Amino acid sequence: MLKIKRLAIDTHPENTAFLLRHGNGYSAEQFQALRKIRIGSETSEILATLALVDESEWLAAGEIGLGEQAFRRLGLPEGAEVVIEQARPPVSLEFVRRKIDGDTLEDSEIVAIVRDIAAHRYSPMEIGAYLVACAGFMSTQETLSITRAMADVGEKLDWKSQLVVDKHCIGGIPGNRTSMIVVPIVAAHGLIMPKTSSRAITSPSGTADTMEVLANVNLCARDMQAIVSKEHAVLAWGGQVNLSPADDILISVERPLRIDTFEQMVASILSKKLAAGSTHLVLDIPVGPTAKVRSQSEAVRLRKLFEYVAGKLGIEINVVVTDGSQPIGRGIGPVLEARDVMAVLRNDADAPEDLRDRALLLAGHILDFDPELKGGRGFARAMEMLASGAALEAMERLIDAQGRQSEKFTPGEFTHEVCAPLDGRISMIDCHVIARIARLAGAPMDKGAGIDLLHKVGEQVRKGEALYRIHAQSETGLGFARDLAGEDSGYEVLR
Template sequence: MLRVRRLPIDTYPDNTAFMLRHSNGYSAEQFQALRKIRITGEGREILASLALVDDDQIISDCEIGLGEQAFRRLGLPEGAMVQIAQARPPASLEFVRRKIDGDTLGEAEISAVIRDIAAHRYSPMEIGAFLVACAGFMSTPETLALTEAMVAVGNHLSWDSPLVVDKHCIGGIPGNRTSMIVVPIVAAHGLICPKTSSRAITSPCGTADVMEVLAKVELTSKEMADIVAREGAVLAWGGRMNLSPADDVLISVERPLRLDTFEQMVASIISKKVAAGSTHLVIDIPVGPTAKVRSQNAAVRLRKLFEYVARHMGMETTIIFSDGSQPIGHGVGPVLEARDVMAVLRNESDAPADLREHALALAGHMLEFDPELPGGRGYARALELLASGEALAAMERIIAAQGANPVKPSLGKFRHDVQSQSTGRVTSIDCERIARIARHAGAPLDQGAGIDLLHKTGSAVHKGEALYRIYANSDIGLGFAREFAGENSGYVIA
């Protein structure tokens, strides 16, 4: 029996336990055999990777230290007594080996893999093996089975309405923060839109990161339900809801490996929307030379996969292709993107026209789901709600209901202008490069970091003129971004 001790060590996404190398009669060799252990106590159980400690100032020989993730998932108080045993490999790993060999897995086999992943029984290496095997080949029925399995292992939200709308962009385009404009437009019309959004993993920011500049986004399921009941909509971080939790684990391994297959993307998006209780969904697929989808043929293939899975999950979808040739709006980064969103909602004269138009188009498609609205009136109705100020009022109510941020984050105090090396016209902007420069500056963790785009494609520039301005709150972050932008600004001038 060992006493639980909470250690303030973030080992996300893994469960990690810490024990002295020489304690409780075990030798180092025996600890090596217990590389993965099962920890049980008071009817609760987790599997954890074992890390050996050689300093008894960190932990004593009668204790087992648990990192933040393991402590939270075990759910026992500090000081509780637990037992350890060698963890047996999950039986579902045999299905992963079969997938590596090129086999097609059935529903029960995929379900077993996903249950074990959601229960954190897989190591990152084992998850990576599953993802790489699926990236090699995954059939359409397997994609559907993966989606169903991911929905089954998490929480489910339900709403007292036959029509619950949502939208999702597959990502890859900096500044594409349309959700924060679309949701208040739809709410002002009277439709229910419980929008759960992600935080950034490899991008400069996600919708949740931008909304957090304005309001609290870490809401419980009850808080979310109460706000939707009053305001008809919410803009919350989905990670707190435990919706399709296996997807969060898969993404944590998938993104560092730069794996982003269509099959995994579809399963991820549809499983989250079904778990959130959505019945009608608009999906935005940007197509462009540096976007996630780079050809019309690829876009059509992805659209058909979305339609197949959504139909079998009982969800109605509208899928649109949009211009993914350059960033949208002026800002890239939480504070800058929140500025752009509010400028559009306030109908300011200098609000980014491309962000405004794209948001109106998406909102129009969502409003077309309303059976009471005459067909073809969606865009006009969205424009009316935005121009009249009703959308802004809805957004202000949502912010107040979620809890307005008492501290308004400001732009980074360190800044640098990236200048054009020649005179001419901007012919292209590399979305991926711009996103990585903003990340180097510190976004999204540094809310004030990012890029303010001063020119877009088609704009005439002179040699020495600023193309964009980098913001950061640390000299080091600015230095990283400057160096990266110096290698390649992401702009082509011709």
């Protein structure tokens, strides 16, 4: 028996356990055999990767240290006694090997894989092998199966309504923070829209990161239910309510490997929506030369896959293909994006028109789900909610209900302007490069870091005129971003 000791070590997303190399009655050979161990008691167990410790200041003989993730998932208090044993490989790994060989898997086999992934029984290498095999070929039926399986593992929300609307963008366009405008418009109209959003993984900000500038987003399911019952909507971080947890684990491996197939995208998005209790979904697919989807033919293929899987799951979906040729709005990064959102909701004269127009377009499509509205009236109703100030009032109520942010965030004080190399017209802005520069500046971890776009595609500029301003909250962050911008500004200016 070993006693648990909590160690303040972040090993996300893996479970990691720590043992003294000597003094626990195991030989070095046994330690090597126990690289993956089962840790358990009569009431709880987890699988974890084992790391050996040579410093006795960390652990004493008879103790097992657990990193933050492992400690939280095991759910036992410090000092509780557990036993360890060598973990057996999951049976579902045999199905992964078959997938690597090119086989099409049965529903039950995919369910077994997803459950084992969600239970953290797979190493990142094993998850990577599964993702690469699926990227090689995945049938439509397999896509449907994995979507269902991912939604079934974890929490499911039920809003006791036949009409629960949602909106999602597949991403890849910096500044595209339309959800924070769409949600209050829809809430002001009276439809139920519990919007759970992710934090940024490779982008400069996610909806949850930007909303956190204004309000608390770390809400449990009970808090969400209470807010939605009063305000018709919520803008929360989905990670707090454990929706489709296997998806979060898969994403943590997909991103470093840059695996982003249409099939995995569909499974990721729709499993989250199904688990969140959505019945009707508007999906935004931006198309552009540096977006995730780069041609109309790709957009059509992705639309059809979304429509097929959503239809089988009982989700009514409206896919909207939009312009993804350049960033949306002016701000990129949490504080700057929040500034743009509130400018649109306040109907400020200088609010970004492209952000306003896209939000109204998507909100209109969502409101068209309302059987009480005449067909095609959704857009006009969305405009009414925004122009009248009803959407702003709904947003302010939502911020108060979630908990108004006590800390005041401002744009980073360290700045650098990237200037036009010659007189001419801006012909292209590379979304991917702009996003990388903003992230190097510190976004989204540093709320005030990011980019303020001063010019967009089609505008005339003079040599030496500022194209955009980088904001950072440290000299180091500014230096990283400035260096990359010096190599590639992300802008193309033609005479």
